[in-house]
Amino acid sequence: MLYSKLFPKTLKQVPSGAESVNHQLLVRSGFIDQLMAGSYTLLPLGWKVYLKIENIIREELDKIGCQEMLMPLLHPRDIWDKSGRWSDPNVKEIMYQFKDIHEREFGLSFTHEEIVAYILSKFIKSYKDLPVLLYHFSTKFRNELRAKSGILRGREFIMKDLYSAHISEEDMWQWYEIVKKAYVEIFKRVGLDAKVVEAAGGVFTKGHTHEFQVLAESGEDVIYYCQKCDFAQNQEIYDGEKKCPRCGSEIQSASSIEVGNIFPLGTKYSQALGVAYQDENGKSQDVWFASYGIGMTRLIGTLVEVFHDEKGIIWPESVAPFTVHLVGLDLEEESIKTEAEKIYKLLQAEGVAVLFDDRVGPSAGEKFSDTDLIGVPYRVVISKKTQGKLEVKKRNEKNTHFVTLEALVKMVR
Amino acid sequence: MLYSKLFPKTLKQVPSGAESVNHQLLVRSGFIDQLMAGSYTLLPLGWKVYLKIENIIREELDKIGCQEMLMPLLHPRDIWDKSGRWSDPNVKEIMYQFKDIHEREFGLSFTHEEIVAYILSKFIKSYKDLPVLLYHFSTKFRNELRAKSGILRGREFIMKDLYSAHISEEDMWQWYEIVKKAYVEIFKRVGLDAKVVEAAGGVFTKGHTHEFQVLAESGEDVIYYCQKCDFAQNQEIYDGEKKCPRCGSEIQSASSIEVGNIFPLGTKYSQALGVAYQDENGKSQDVWFASYGIGMTRLIGTLVEVFHDEKGIIWPESVAPFTVHLVGLDLEEESIKTEAEKIYKLLQAEGVAVLFDDRVGPSAGEKFSDTDLIGVPYRVVISKKTQGKLEVKKRNEKNTHFVTLEALVKMVR
Numbered sequence: 001m002l003y004s005k006l007f008p009k010t011l012k013q014v015p016s017g018a019e020s021v022n023h024q025l026l027v028r029s030g031f032i033d034q035l036m037a038g039s040y041t042l043l044p045l046g047w048k049v050y051l052k053i054e055n056i057i058r059e060e061l062d063k064i065g066c067q068e069m070l071m072p073l074l075h076p077r078d079i080w081d082k083s084g085r086w087s088d089p090n091v092k093e094i095m096y097q098f099k100d101i102h103e104r105e106f107g108l109s110f111t112h113e114e115i116v117a118y119i120l121s122k123f124i125k126s127y128k129d130l131p132v133l134l135y136h137f138s139t140k141f142r143n144e145l146r147a148k149s150g151i152l153r154g155r156e157f158i159m160k161d162l163y164s165a166h167i168s169e170e171d172m173w174q175w176y177e178i179v180k181k182a183y184v185e186i187f188k189r190v191g192l193d194a195k196v197v198e199a200a201g202g203v204f205t206k207g208h209t210h211e212f213q214v215l216a217e218s219g220e221d222v223i224y225y226c227q228k229c230d231f232a233q234n235q236e237i238y239d240g241e242k243k244c245p246r247c248g249s250e251i252q253s254a255s256s257i258e259v260g261n262i263f264p265l266g267t268k269y270s271q272a273l274g275v276a277y278q279d280e281n282g283k284s285q286d287v288w289f290a291s292y293g294i295g296m297t298r299l300i301g302t303l304v305e306v307f308h309d310e311k312g313i314i315w316p317e318s319v320a321p322f323t324v325h326l327v328g329l330d331l332e333e334e335s336i337k338t339e340a341e342k343i344y345k346l347l348q349a350e351g352v353a354v355l356f357d358d359r360v361g362p363s364a365g366e367k368f369s370d371t372d373l374i375g376v377p378y379r380v381v382i383s384k385k386t387q388g389k390l391e392v393k394k395r396n397e398k399n400t401h402f403v404t405l406e407a408l409v410k411m412v413r
Numbered sequence: 414m415l416y417s418k419l420f421p422k423t424l425k426q427v428p429s430g431a432e433s434v435n436h437q438l439l440v441r442s443g444f445i446d447q448l449m450a451g452s453y454t455l456l457p458l459g460w461k462v463y464l465k466i467e468n469i470i471r472e473e474l475d476k477i478g479c480q481e482m483l484m485p486l487l488h489p490r491d492i493w494d495k496s497g498r499w500s501d502p503n504v505k506e507i508m509y510q511f512k513d514i515h516e517r518e519f520g521l522s523f524t525h526e527e528i529v530a531y532i533l534s535k536f537i538k539s540y541k542d543l544p545v546l547l548y549h550f551s552t553k554f555r556n557e558l559r560a561k562s563g564i565l566r567g568r569e570f571i572m573k574d575l576y577s578a579h580i581s582e583e584d585m586w587q588w589y590e591i592v593k594k595a596y597v598e599i600f601k602r603v604g605l606d607a608k609v610v611e612a613a614g615g616v617f618t619k620g621h622t623h624e625f626q627v628l629a630e631s632g633e634d635v636i637y638y639c640q641k642c643d644f645a646q647n648q649e650i651y652d653g654e655k656k657c658p659r660c661g662s663e664i665q666s667a668s669s670i671e672v673g674n675i676f677p678l679g680t681k682y683s684q685a686l687g688v689a690y691q692d693e694n695g696k697s698q699d700v701w702f703a704s705y706g707i708g709m710t711r712l713i714g715t716l717v718e719v720f721h722d723e724k725g726i727i728w729p730e731s732v733a734p735f736t737v738h739l740v741g742l743d744l745e746e747e748s749i750k751t752e753a754e755k756i757y758k759l760l761q762a763e764g765v766a767v768l769f770d771d772r773v774g775p776s777a778g779e780k781f782s783d784t785d786l787i788g789v790p791y792r793v794v795i796s797k798k799t800q801g802k803l804e805v806k807k808r809n810e811k812n813t814h815f816v817t818l819e820a821l822v823k824m825v826r
Contacts, residue, residue, distance in 0.1 A: 007480055007545045008536035033532055036489045041532055044480040044547075067420055067457040072569050073486070073552055074509075074521070076449045096487075096519070098511030100556055106509070108487070119446055119454055123421035132420045134457075139486055139552065143513055156485050 001322070003357040003370075006030070007044055010370050021218060022301035023150025025313050029373045031300075031321075038147025038155030040297070045374065048321035049300055050158070054137055056189045056318065057160055057294065060182045066133040066162060071115050073139055077105035079114050083272040094142045108141040113265065113291060116163040117273035124287060126278050127167050131175060135162035137296060149220070151301040152257065158296040165270075166288040167277065172264060179292050183212055183260055190299065191316025192306065194259055197223050197232040204266035208237070212260035216305045219255035227252055257302045265289040313375030314395050322355040323412050325376035327367050329383035331360045340382040343390065343405060350409045371395075378412055414735070416770040416783075419443070420457055423783050434631060435714035436563025438726050442786045444713075444734075451560025451568030455710070458787065461734035462713055463571070467550055469602045469731065470573055470707065473595045479546040479575060484528050486552055490518035492527050496685040507555045521554040526678065526704060529576040530686035537700060539691050540580050544588060548575035550709060562633070564714040565670065571709040578683075579701040580690065585677060592705050596625055596673055603712065604729025605719065607672055610636050610645040617679035621650070625673035625707075629718045632668035640665055670715045671708075678702040726788030727808050735768040736825050738789035740780050742796035744773045753795045756803065756818060763822045784808075791825055 003009075011028045018024045026032040031046035042050055058068065077097075080086035086097070086107065096108040109115070116134060124130065140159045147155050162179065166172040180196065187194035195215070198208040211234060213223050225232035226244035231251075244251055267286040270276065275287040307314040317323065324347060328340035337360075344356040355376060357367050364383075371379045372395070381391040381400075389402040392411070403411070416422075424441045431437045439445040444459035455463055471481065490510075493499035499510070499520065509521040522528070529547060537543065553572045560568050575592065579585040593609065600607035608628070611621040624647060626636050638645035639657035644664075657664055680699040683689065688700040720727040730736065737760060741753035750773075757769040768789060770780050777796075784792045785808070794804040794813075802815040805824070816824070 004541075005478065007542075007547060009542075033535065035485050035492075035528065035531070039485045039487060041485060041528075042483040043532075044482050047482045047549075050483070065418065069457050069460045070455040070463070070571075072448050072452045072454060074452060074554060074569050079448075093514070096511070096513055098509070100509055101506070102556075115448065115454075118448070119456075122446065128417075129420075129422075134420060136460075141487060143515075156487050 001355050003355055004359050006355070008033075010373050018150070019148050020150040020152065020301075020305075021308060022152060022304040025304050025308055025373070026150065026301070029313060029375070032151060036155075038144055038153070040151055040154065040156075042297070045321045046300065049303075049315070049319050050296065052319045052321075053190055053296060053299055054160075057137075057186055060186045060189070061133075061135055061162065064133075064178055064182050066135050068136060069134055070136045071109075071112050071119070071138065073109045073141075075107050075109060075115060077107065079118050079273075080107055083114050083117075083269060085114065094144070096141050096143055109138065110140050110142045111291075111293075112136075112138070112161055113163070113269050113289070114273065117269040117275050117289070120165055120270075120287065121273050121275045124165065124275060124277050127280060127285075130277060130287065131164060131166045131171055133162060133164045133175065133179075135160060135292075149218075149301070151297045152218075152220075152305070154297060157298065160294045160296055162292040164290045164292070165275070166290075167279070167285070169266070169288055172266075172288040172290050176262060176264060176290055179290075180210060180262060183262070183292070183294070186294070187212060187214075187259065190303070190319050192259065192299075192302065195223065195225060195232045195256070196230065197225070197234050197256075198237060199234045199261075200236050202263055204264045204268065209264060210262050211258050213256040214259050214302050214306060215254045216257045216302065217255055218305050219257040221256045221258055222253055223256045224251050224253045226250075257298070257305065259299055259302055260292070260294040262292045263290060265291055308375075311369070312373035315375045315377060317377045320375070320377050322353045322376045324352055324354045324378045324380050324408075325371045325374065326354050326356045327364075327371060327379060327381045328356065328358055329364050329367065329381060331358065333384065336382065336384060339388070343380075343382060346405060347409070352409065352412055378408075380408065414768050416768055417772050419768070421446075423786050431563070432561050433563040433565065433714075433718075434721060435565060435717040438717050438721055438786070439563065439714070442726060442788070445564060449568075451557055451566070453564055453567065453569075453710070458734045459713065462716075462728070462732050463709060465732045465734075466603055466709060466712055467573075470550075470599055473599045473602070474546075474548055474575065477546075477591055477595050479548050481548055481550075483549045484522075484525050484532070484551065486522045486554075488520045488522060488528060490520065492531050492686075493520055496527050496530075496682060498527065507557070509554050509556055522551065523553050523555045524704075525549075525551070525574055526576070526682050526702070527686065530682040530688050530702070533578055533683075533700065534686050534688045537578065537688060537690050540693060540698075543690060543700065544577060544579045544584055546575060546577045546588065546592075548573060548705075562631075562714070564710045565631075565718070566633075567710060570711065573707045573709055575705040577703045577705070578688070579703075580692070580698070582679070582701055585679075585701040585703050589675060589677060589703055592703075593623060593675060596675070596705070596707070599707070600625060600627075600672065603716070603732050605672065605712075605715065608636065608638060608645045608669070609643065610638070610647050610669075611650060612647045612674070613649050615676055617677045617681065622677060623675050624671050626669040627672050627715050627719060628667045629670045629715065630668055631718050632670040634669045634671055635666055636669045637664050637666045639663075670711070670718065672712055672715055673705070673707040675705045676703060678704055721788070724782070725786035728788045728790060730790045733788070733790050735766045735789045737765055737767045737791045737793050737821075738784045738787065739767050739769040740777075740784060740792060740794045741769065741771055742777050742780065742794060744771065746797065749795065749797060752801070756793075756795060759818060760822070765822065765825055791821075793821065 228249035641662035683700040
């Protein structure tokens with residue numbers, strides 16, 4: 001992609017009202033644009049990051065046998081009445097609910113348990129139809145009172161939600177562990193060190209469920225975790241012990257951002273929506289449910305909160321919008337321009353995703369500020385000084401070095 | 414994918430209230446499920462078709478320099494007040510508009526001209542920033558009075574909308590032609606013979622604009638077109654001539670489905686939202702706009718209306734959820750089962766998308782009914798009778814023939 005054609009260009013100034021780091025950096029670098037409080041357009045650069053994350057999640061979930069689909073966003077009241085949640089005061093606070101001009105009542109999706117249960121109620125007949133694991137990437141709406149954390153907490157955002165249905169509690173817990181492992185792999189692949197943190201059981205279990213938390217100064221959550229082993233608990237259930245109950249090492253605490261959660265739901269929704277199956281003896285049984293969420297836009301915000309410096313974003317390679325930011329300097333000289341264009345095309349031909357700053361005019365300093373702000377992993381410079389070689393600098397390193405095109409291609413693969 | 418694991422299985426009966434062919438077939442074959450009138454879940458098979466179409470469109474639009482992003486669905490009233498459309502009675506009929514519990518007014522997206530203009534107003538400064546072509550695949554909501562055409566006309570559906578912004582009317586028309594050609598290519602690639610049909614100019618031009626129409630008995634539109642050349646007009650502007658004004662051949666008429674449209678918008682939205690640029694002389698000028706839509710879910714419905722027979726759907730290869738539907742018969746015999754599983758794995762290793770009917774129990778007749786209903790391009794049978802060969806039948810042909818695995822792989826590539 002030519003930077004001269006990219007929409008939009010970077011901004012010099014921090015947007016007014018942007019309090020959080022992710023909001024400031026993502027807006028200044030041209031990844032997102034705010035439509036209103038808590039609602040953002042994912043601009044072309046931001047959308048590229050989104051698609052890369054989506055693809056990683058799709059691969060990992062498909063690998064364990066999940067099936068992707070897409071459920072609607074506008075929900076009729078009657079289905080939400082079945083679970084009783086339509087009239088729950090906590091729900092009424094965050095769910096946009098309204099009547100249309102024909103007095104029909106609708107709510108906008110903030111989660112999909114009722115809808116997925118409604119769908120399953122039509123199709124699940126026998127124990128042979130289970131287990132089934134269904135997921136979608138989908139817009140969610142939540143009428144948050146305050147929405148000041150950039151894309152960490154929006155009124156409109158994208159989530160991956162997965163729902164699993166089972167013949168028994170045992171099968172549910174077995175899949176719960178399988179999905180937990182897939183989640184660990186997903187966060188690792190997007191470049192995040194997410195801790196599996198024990199949390200309160202919620203609607204169904206008295207035991208622990210799990211959240212995936214990423215340490216970050218700006219996080220709204222606090223977790224307590226062992227310095228040595230993988231023991232970790234959220235503030236809600238942590239009992240104040242100074243030593244790890246597993247290995248005896250010291251417990252420390254830190255702010256963190258919740259990037260994913262997994263919930264065993266038991267038979268609450270199957271009973272409410274009538275999702276039952278016939279067992280091997282022909283007896284009707286309730287289906288067991290669990291749900292698993294990853295906040296997609298929140299994940300992008302978390303990456304920025306974790307990976308940035310005073311100059312801008314530092315994207316992990318697996319989710320970066322481009323792999324190479326090729327910076328042409330001295331492009332008013334025909335020979336340099338021709339050289340830079342040649343390298344741009346050769347890199348593309350090698351399958352490398354390149355953003356080429358082809359602008360004539362801006363100074364080297366301006367161009368380098370932009371590369372630092374945008375945060376592509378490899379900055380590659382061609383100028384009068386580079387003399388047929390390529391000057392490479394990784395975004396997260398200080399040193400530059402000179403390499404051939406061949407070496408560069410090897411490096412970025 | 415194993416058919417035994419696929420969610421959901423085919424249905425024996427036509428769902429009640431399903432009047433249109435696409436609704437009947439897509440529900441029976443397990444591609445979609447109705448949540449309420451005009452609102453459908455795209456089930457795993459339907460979602461596979463959707464993603465294939467999305468990918469074709471993405472490739473063709475990126476090829477001409479369009480940039481993908483994602484705009485929000487929940488819009489604040491004030492931006493829609495700027496164009497005056499919030500209070501337009503025609504808009505109020507179809508746009509879901511409501512107040513939240515804090516008395517803030519919102520509307521749900523049925524189109525994005527206002528939003529894209531608002532975004533551009535922040536970033537477009539100079540003639541150097543233009544042209545820019547931005548698109549997204551996004552949910553749309555329309556409060557349709559009747560929603561009886563399956564996924565041809567929904568209350569919630571997915572559209573690809575593209576918006577282009579230009580320095581001049583001339584540039585706008587130039588890009589209009591470029592996008593028109595990309596659209597022709599897109600419809601060709603998804604397997605549809607879409608006619609480019611002249612339509613009334615709409616808000617901006619007194620000349621003609623263009624719709625993309627696919628002939629279909631069930632279509633709500635009527636078009637008049639030349640038997641020999643590519644002249645075609647919609648009912649609204651057709652003046653009743655019997656002979657083609659271009660080549661003199663006979664004009665005929667037919668029902669059709671509109672799958673895409675392209676609209677020059679002029680400066681209406683740039684004036685309303687303040688989208689201006691500085692020209693080479695430093696003078697402020699209005700930006701010229703055009704918009705281009707493709708109904709994504711409608712396209713899936715159209716494919717079914719056009720490509721089906723009394724037994725089920727006949728997907729074009731480019732958008733089929735799988736390329737091969739491998740049917741194992743006599744699977745209770747261990748040697749046949751082993752053979753079928755081997756072929757399934759070998760085909761997958763060759764990169765062929767295979768749906769493998771691995772069920773033990775259903776008769777050959779039941780399995781063949783399912784393959785015909787689902788409509789995957791190649792049916793491949795392994796049974797006692799096939800003796801180490803593969804019995805292949807194309808969904809749109811009558812004859813079966815026996816081939817080796819190697820020949821099959823060549824055939825489906």
